[in-house]
Amino acid sequence: AMRLKLILGDQLNHEHSWFARPNADELFVMMEVRQETDYVLHHAQKIIAIFAAMRDFARRLRAEGHRVHYLAIDDADNRQSVPANLDYLLAHHAATEFRWQAPDEWRLDRQLADYAAALPITAAMDDTEHFYTARDEAARIFEGRDHWLMEHFYRRMRSKHGVLVSDTGKPAGGQWNFDHDNREAWQGIPWEPADLRGRHDHSALWQTIQASGAKSFGEPNAGNFAWPLNHEEALAQLERFVELALPHFGRFQDAMSVKAWRLFHSLLSFAMNVKLLSPRTVIDRVQAAWRDGAVPVASAEGYIRQILGWREYVRGVYWRRMPGYDKLNAFGHDTPLPWWFWDGKTRMRCVAAAIGQSLEHAHSHHINRLMVIGNFALLAGLSPEELHRWYLGIYIDAFEWVELPNTLGMSQFADGGLLATKPYVSSAAYIDRMSDYCKGCHYDKKARLGERACPYNALYWDFFDRNREKLAGNQRLGMVYQQLRRMDDGALAALRERAADLRARVAEL
Ligand code: FAD
Known part of the structure; x- marks a missing residue:
């Protein structure tokens, strides 16, 4: 028996139960495909970051003893779409079972569900073990409502998961929300923390991506690439954020400046969205910093609200309203984007x-x-x-x-x-x-x-x-x-x- 397990480019969660121990009857497959580079015109750094993080993840799995079949963008066997590659891989490895993790995008969710339904072998989807909430949890909370008030959802999540609440269920600092303290403009003091993200040379990968014909825009910065691309780098970025930026995050959350593009933000969204970093790891760390007295409650609360509140909530909106949500246009606006x-x-x-x-x-x-x-x-x-x-x-x-x-x-x-x-x-x-x-x-x-x-x-x-x-x-x-x-x-x-x-x-x- 051979079980083939698909890992998508935004499913790089090494803490997932799939990877608990190596199994000779299992093969993990990962693929860099034009289907995914081309569904929209992407920024060069986005393509580089996803492929580089995938490659790092595959190396890590192999080092831990797992079997991995990795199709690089320029691989001769690469059919450049997920279903065509799966056809090839399932046949090539004589797979008797196919498993995949719940995609976060409707597009891929549909594609894989349709694909699996037509397979003659056993096929099943597993959870990504990443989010706090199920896809339909927000929809259940807001059942029958025309307006989905984020604050309502967020307080439920705070209570349910015991985040910034006392044993008696009271919110930390006596308030659920400190948004009113988060409205300051920034005059340059303190200066934004230095950008200490690790740097890598991904020029070779960038060459390969360009040679594949995938189109992109924006500055590639391939030779001095700055985004965290594995779990350890993401953790290091989290530590730097908690120490240097989080204390000021709340106050300057809404500030903007030509002199400082990062200000006191965490730059962790990529790492979290491709699941290199779990939202629980981030929230636990921030909560601990508040308990230790290292950061004011307004900063900890303001930051946690973005992740336990907004991030989980918008995902609930997405699954409740797709398909069709991308076509809504309440004001009938139709002017094309200027160049x-x-x-x-x-x-x-x-x-x-x-x-x-x-x-x-x-x-x-x-x-x-x-x-x-x-x-x-x-x-x-x-x-x-x-x-x-x-x-x-x-x-x-x-x-x-x-x-x-x-x-x-x-x-x-x-x-x-x-x-x-x-x-x-x-x-x-x-x-x-x-x-x-x-x-x-x-x-x-x-x-x-x-x-x-x-x-x-x-x-x-x-x-x-x-x-x-x-x-x-x-x-x-x-x-x-x-x-x-x-x-x-x-x-x-x-x-x-x-x-x-x-x-x-x-x-x-
Ligand atoms: P921080 O300011 O440090 O915030 C911490 C984390 O909170 C973020 O990493 C993110 O995971 C979460 N978060 C904050 N705001 C939101 C929000 N509104 N919705 C969901 N999660 C949030 N975020 C994305 O992750 N992907 C997107 O494609 C995206 N598109 C956006 C488009 C528009 C028009 C707007 C207004 C916001 C969008 N956001 C998106 C939300 C937010 O701008 C980014 O999450 C944030 O700028 C990421 O940088 P950071 O990690 O430094 O965030």
């Missing part, structure tokens, strides 16, 4: 900074993604589906289960408000308050009208004006609509005209 999404060349200094660092590092932190890039896209009426494909391609941590609800739901409100209680949009004032982007910008952050007026300003008012029917009934938007009602007709007409002009010329901004 500067691929080269960062816009005179809006905030957007140029956020997209520029994304091109350089395959990463940008949450507020840049949400309140600079996503904010602009929503105000300008860019196509949410195109935007979704851009986010899915550019970020090293982008896998559809987490990227799609964030982009389409949280950032673009394209689901009509399942995740977000109101659209995340702002005029220049918010961006200016939270960053140094507006200083020295071509545009005037204070002006609403005229060639040099910051585009966010007229677009902001125009967005609420043209979506009155959909949004005016939203209680959280009462103030906005009150201000709009008070605006005189001439002022409103001028804003509409300016916004229409901006929307017609997005490519030139």
Whole structure:
């Protein structure tokens, strides 16, 4: 008997029960395929990171005595798609059983379920043993609700898993949520911690990827590659984060600066999403740092909320709403993405900074993604589906289960408000308050009208004006609509005209 077990590129969890002990009747298969490099145009660092991490993982399994058949992207036997490779491998090894781990993306979940259903041999799916929640756990919690309040889910998870709660069930520090303490702009003190991620030369791999014909964009940085690519490197990054950045994480969580792209963020999303690092390991470590008095409760809570709250919650949204969620477009926005999404060349200094660092590092932190890039896209009426494909391609941590609800739901409100209680949009004032982007910008952050007026300003008012029917009934938007009602007709007409002009010329901004 020969059991063939498939490991996908984002399933690099060596703590999984599959790997408890070597078994001569088992063969692990891993494959680098064009199917996975090509479903969207990817950032070069994303392709390098996944392949390099997979190769490292295969080496580790072999060193532990496991049998591995690894199909590299340039392997002559590689059929370049998951099903075609499985056909070949199952036959080649005369497999009598096929097993795979639950894919996190609907696309692969469907493909493998269909594939397995047609096999003449025993086939079954195992859990990835990675997440706190089952795919449908959030859906069960929110059964019958139109709005899924993250905070509700998050508190349930805190209690259920005993995270930052006392023996009597009280939240640490007397509050469930310290978000109000997390609103500071950053003036340069303290400076962001040095980027101490290990560096590797992946030039040879990058050559191979290019020779395969796979297309990509962004800075490869292959010779000096900076992302953690195995469990030990990810753990080291976690330790550095807890020591150097976590104490300040809460305060500066929403801050942005041209001078500091990382600020106090952990840069652990890639490692977690490909399962090199378990969310439990991260949360246990952060909780311990708080217990030891090394970090304030607001920082520990703010950080843990992102992982035990948001990360698990958006996954629940994804599995409840797929297939079809990627096509939602509540505002009917259809403007194509302007070319500067691929080269960062816009005179809006905030957007140029956020997209520029994304091109350089395959990463940008949450507020840049949400309140600079996503904010602009929503105000300008860019196509949410195109935007979704851009986010899915550019970020090293982008896998559809987490990227799609964030982009389409949280950032673009394209689901009509399942995740977000109101659209995340702002005029220049918010961006200016939270960053140094507006200083020295071509545009005037204070002006609403005229060639040099910051585009966010007229677009902001125009967005609420043209979506009155959909949004005016939203209680959280009462103030906005009150201000709009008070605006005189001439002022409103001028804003509409300016916004229409901006929307017609997005490519030139
Ligand atoms: P930190 O700020 O250090 O946060 C710690 C961890 O919390 C992250 O590693 C991540 O695992 C988790 N987290 C934080 N915010 C979220 C969130 N909103 N949803 C889910 N998990 C969260 N995150 C991805 O992992 N993949 C994506 O493709 C992705 N796309 C996004 C698209 C948009 C439009 C927006 C607004 C956010 C997106 N995020 C995505 C969430 C967030 O921006 C990233 O997780 C974060 O920037 C990763 O960097 P970090 O590890 O330094 O995060």
